[in-house]
Amino acid sequence: MSILVDAQTRLVVQGITGREGAFHATRNKAYGTQVVAGVTPGKAGQDVEGIPVFNTVADAVDETGANTAMVFVPPRFATDALFEAIESGVETIVCITEGIPAHDMMRVYTHLRRGDQTLIGPNCPGVITPGVASVGIMPTQVFAPGRVGLLSRSGTLTYQISKELAMFDIGQSTVVGIGGDPVVGSSFIDILSRFEADPDTDLVVMVGEIGGAEEEKAAEYIADNMSTPVVAYIAGFQAPPGKQMGHAGAIITGSSGTAQAKKDALEEKGVRVGTNPTEVASLVKDHLAMSINR
Amino acid sequence: MDLFEYQGKQLLAAQGIPVPAGEAAETPEEARAAAERIGGSVAIKAQVQVGGRGKAGGIKVAATPAEAEEHARAILGMDIKGHTVHRVWVEEASDIRKEYYASVTFDRGAKKPLVMLSAMGGVDIEEVAASNPDALARLHIDPLTGFQAHHARWLAYHAAIDPEAIKGVVDILQRLYAGFITLDAMLLEINPLIVNGAGEVVALDAKVTIDGNALYRHPDLAALAESVTSDAQERMAQERGVTYVKLDGDVGILGNGAGLVMSTLDVVALAGGRPANFLDAGGGSKADDVVTALEVLLSDDKVKSLLVNIFGGITRCDEVAEGLLTALDRLGATLPIVVRLDGTNEEEGRAIIRDRAPANVVVEDTMLSAARRAVELAKEAA
Incomplete structure (x- = not known):
């Protein structure tokens, strides 16, 4: 088992005829993901490497039974694409697009939360269940099948930590990039709860960074609701206050939201926090060894 | 993207929020000419994106155009907490009777706009929020249904705004929220929002942050960005x-x-x-x-x-x-x-x-x- 993405995933790619959309849809398909459709208005009837293109998401869902949508549409059209995906009824939407205005995402998020569909992102690298399916832009060679769940606000840091885990031959059940924007569809808690319910995830690595209070909320959640152990990493101890660091979300305001505040909140709830990616992998290794000995 | 006070005030004025008459000036001579056009006493205010400029000597009141020029000469080029003053805002001096606080901000925790109002403005609002939380009325707004007049009244009553100012404050809150949406703002803050001698409610300061991701639909605001990066x-x-x-x-x-x-x-x-x-x-x-x-x-x-x-x-x-x-x-x-x-x-x-x-x-x-x-x-x- 795994979470969010698996062998039953039937993917429709919105923006499939764009350069990035075509490249990554093709790569996802080559990895083993069932990429059943693409959408670009006005291009119905064409195909991208054998993936049929439709004018609307609704048409793609009707014709192919797609249950997951990936959004590769430029920011100024992405909000419309997200609403279209929600209305098509797909269970899961993964939005890769970076640069969607916060006001647009507030409206999308509020609408989404009135139903029971799942949105991952925006501004995220996607979701991969190693060896089974990849939906997004992650470099698949970094990941291997295993029993550690990984969730992160940062793409490249996700790869770094997976690489460190690989040094100890530790693979992943599913890897989820939740995205770095101030408004993302799924929070740490949303994904932690899925890993907690997944019988094939023995341990979870949560990778946070400065800004917001999601890591602090996750600390409370872990203490109250999780039996699966969690190891955390927080980036940004040396980040200057009040500077924007590429992710609109990574803004510190005042004292709350600092890396130290997040580390303290997690450790107070018994979550081990690694000081660098290498140490995170060692902590995971120790944890797994302990649970085997028990 | 953070804007300067003078830019923010012009944006508030465009939303119909009363602000004192004023003009930006980059030289002492321009400040003098602005003071002559405005007439009467004027305040000369340093334009820097850092708090505490008043205490640092960055705000001075001038009774005459000659005095305005003199103050502008002292303030322009001044260093305020590492920020050099390149511009002053010259505005008509206000007769302050009451000081309130009003803001609309993007609350990333709730993923909704948050409107805040207090009758205890003009001081460190974070201090008020910490020591006397009831004095700061807060209301999250559903972004799909928007901000209604009843929300503004609720805030005004719960912030204990003086009865004679309620009508003006309710009007300004509605315009502030409309501006927040129209401008794709992450923050619109007025501190202080004053009641003047004539009983009018007026924005005496403005802090405006615009979402950088939304600048593509605001080419006029994107042009302002050039003036805000100094390094x-x-x-x-x-x-x-x-x-x-x-x-x-x-x-x-x-x-x-x-x-x-x-x-x-x-x-x-x-x-x-x-x-x-x-x-x-x-x-x-x-x-x-x-x-x-x-x-x-x-x-x-x-x-x-x-x-x-x-x-x-x-x-x-x-x-x-x-x-x-x-x-x-x-x-x-x-x-x-x-x-x-x-x-x-x-x-x-x-x-x-x-x-x-x-x-x-x-x-x-x-x-x-x-x-x-x-x-x-x-x-x-x-």
Whole structure:
């Protein structure tokens, strides 16, 4: 088992005829993901490497039974694409697009939360269940099948930590990039709860960074609701206050939201926090060894 | 994107929110002419994006145009907490009877707009919020149904606004929310919102932050952005579309992706070093982007060694390596450079550096060892 993405995933790619959309849809398909459709208005009837293109998401869902949508549409059209995906009824939407205005995402998020569909992102690298399916832009060679769940606000840091885990031959059940924007569809808690319910995830690595209070909320959640152990990493101890660091979300305001505040909140709830990616992998290794000995 | 007071006030005025008459001035003579046009007493206010300018002497009241010129001469060029004053705002002096606080902000925790109102404005509002939370009325707004008049009345009554000012405050709150939406703002804050001698409710200050992601639909606001970045290297980076931040150590850092860059800063500090600056080249960096990045990073002469930490996803390590060679060739940089390449095409990238790079460039296999090496080399060069 795994979470969010698996062998039953039937993917429709919105923006499939764009350069990035075509490249990554093709790569996802080559990895083993069932990429059943693409959408670009006005291009119905064409195909991208054998993936049929439709004018609307609704048409793609009707014709192919797609249950997951990936959004590769430029920011100024992405909000419309997200609403279209929600209305098509797909269970899961993964939005890769970076640069969607916060006001647009507030409206999308509020609408989404009135139903029971799942949105991952925006501004995220996607979701991969190693060896089974990849939906997004992650470099698949970094990941291997295993029993550690990984969730992160940062793409490249996700790869770094997976690489460190690989040094100890530790693979992943599913890897989820939740995205770095101030408004993302799924929070740490949303994904932690899925890993907690997944019988094939023995341990979870949560990778946070400065800004917001999601890591602090996750600390409370872990203490109250999780039996699966969690190891955390927080980036940004040396980040200057009040500077924007590429992710609109990574803004510190005042004292709350600092890396130290997040580390303290997690450790107070018994979550081990690694000081660098290498140490995170060692902590995971120790944890797994302990649970085997028990 | 944070705006200056004078820019923010003009945006509030465009929403129909009363603000005192005023004009921006960049020279003492312009300030004098502005004071003559406005007439009567005027306030000369330093335009800097930092709090506490009043205490620092950045706000002065002038009774005559000649005095306005004199005050402007003193304030222009003044340094307020590291910010140089390039502009003053000259506005009609206000007769302040009451000071309130009003704001609409984007609450990232709730993922909704938050409207706040207090009858205890004009002081440190964070202090009021901490010591007397009931004095700050707060209301989250559903972004799909919007802000209604009853929300404004609820806030006004719960903030204990004086009865005679309620009508004016309710009107301003509705305009403030409308402005928040229209402008794609992350923050619209008025502190203080005053009641003047004539009983009118007027915005005496304005803090406005616009969502940078939404600037494509506000070309007029995008033009304002040019006037807000002062550091030459930061402006250079902005023009080239990369994130660059200057710090005060001696190890320069180039990475890709905000999370990995922040992690690199931390690892350099753990290795006993201090970052001089960092640049996030972002995803999908090509050789040209690397050349640009090095130009920006090395234009800071405090950099004694450079750490290049790349994890290739969309970014290809061989592209990065080629870019490094081109940049070194063009810039003739001789400082020590430690390169760590992982991910897509890592072997090709490392081979390019090992075979063709000058002797001042070394390759390390892990992020940790690369950070340690860069810190050692910076110390040797210092």
